[in-house]
Amino acid sequence: MEQPRFGGLPDRVRPRRRVATAHRGQEVTPVGVPVLPVGYADKVVLVTGASRGIGRVLVKGFAAAGARTMFVARREAELKDLEHEIAGAGHEGRAFAADLAKPAEVDAMLDAMMREFGGVDVLVNNVGIPGPTAPIEETPLEGWNETIAVNLTSAFLAIRGVVPAMRRRGGGAIVNIGSVNGKTPFAQRSSYAATKMGMIGMTRTLALELGPSGIRVNCILPANVAGERVDEVFAAQAKARGITVDEAKQQVLALSPLHTQVAPESVLNVALFLASDHARHMTGQDVNVTAGMIMY
Known part of the structure; x- marks a missing residue:
C-alpha cells in the first residue's frame, strides 16, 4: 500500500494546490498546505x-x-x-x-x-x-x-x-x-x-x-474553511443582513490576523x-x- 510521502499525500490523492488571491493587499483564499506523514x-x-x-x-x-x-x-x-x-x-x-x-x-x-x-x-x-x-x-x-x-x-x-x-x-x-x-x-x-x-x-x-x-x-x-459549505453560510448571512456576499465574507476575514480562509x-x-x-x-x-x- 502506498504510504504518504513526507510533507504530503501520494501524487494520486494529493489535494490540488489552491492559489492565493489578493483582496485589499491581503491573502483571501488559502494556499495548499502539506499533510502530516x-x-x-x-x-x-x-x-x-x-x-x-x-x-x-x-x-x-x-x-x-x-x-x-x-x-x-x-x-x-x-x-x-x-x-x-x-x-x-x-x-x-x-x-x-x-x-x-x-x-x-x-x-x-x-x-x-x-x-x-x-x-x-x-x-x-x-x-x-x-x-x-x-x-x-x-x-x-x-x-x-x-x-x-x-x-x-x-x-x-x-x-x-x-x-x-x-x-x-x-x-x-x-x-x-x-x-x-x-x-x-x-x-x-x-x-x-x-x-x-x-x-x-x-x-x-x-x-x-x-x-x-x-x-x-x-x-x-x-x-471559515474554504469550500462550498462556508460559501452557503456567507450567502445566508448576506441575505439575512441585507449586504453583499463579498461584504459578509470580508467581515469574517477581518476577524483573522492572517486575513485568510482556512484550508x-x-x-x-x-x-x-x-x-x-x-x-x-x-x-x-x-x-x-x-x-x-x-x-x-
Whole structure:
C-alpha cells in the first residue's frame, strides 16, 4: 500500500494546490498546505459527513495514510464517487449512505462496519448542517430541531454505538468536528451555536468517562474553511443582513490576523494528529483551527 510521502499525500490523492488571491493587499483564499506523514496501516477509521468539504478531505487523508475507511453521509452519489476515487488510488474504503440523525440508520451503519471491518479504531464525527440564519423570534422550531438532531444527536448516537467495539479493541480515538461557534457567537445562528457549544461539553464529559477504557475524545474547532459549505453560510448571512456576499465574507476575514480562509487540509492535519499515538496524552481538548479568529 502506498504510504504518504513526507510533507504530503501520494501524487494520486494529493489535494490540488489552491492559489492565493489578493483582496485589499491581503491573502483571501488559502494556499495548499502539506499533510502530516502519520501512518494508519491496519487501522479502521469511520468518518461521517463525508460527501463534501472537510469530510471528503478527511476520508482521502486517512485513506492515504493507510487506514481502512468507512465514510458516511446522506448524498449517495457523492459517496460512490468518493469510493471510486479511494479505490482508484489503491486504498480500501467503503461508502455507506445514511441519515445519522435517525437511530435506525446509525444502527445499520454500525452493523455494516462490523461486518466489513470487524471493529473501529477511530471515529470522526463531521456531519453537520448550518441551520437557520434568522433572529430567534423568527427561527422555526422545525429548523431548530433539525439542527440539534443532525449536528449533535448524530454524534451522540455514533459515539454510543462505537464505544463497545473500541473497548473490545483496547481503546480508540474519537475526533469531533465542532466550530468556532462553539466558543464565540454569531448573531442569528442560535441553533448552530447551541450544537457546537454542546459538542465541546460532550467531548469533555466523554473524555472523562471513556478515558479509563483507553478511549480518547477530542474536538476540532474550524472556522471559515474554504469550500462550498462556508460559501452557503456567507450567502445566508448576506441575505439575512441585507449586504453583499463579498461584504459578509470580508467581515469574517477581518476577524483573522492572517486575513485568510482556512484550508481543509489544515483541519485534516489536526485530525490525523489527534487520532494517532502521537497525541496519546491528549483528551478532552478543543483545538482551534481558525487562522487566529479565536485564541482561547
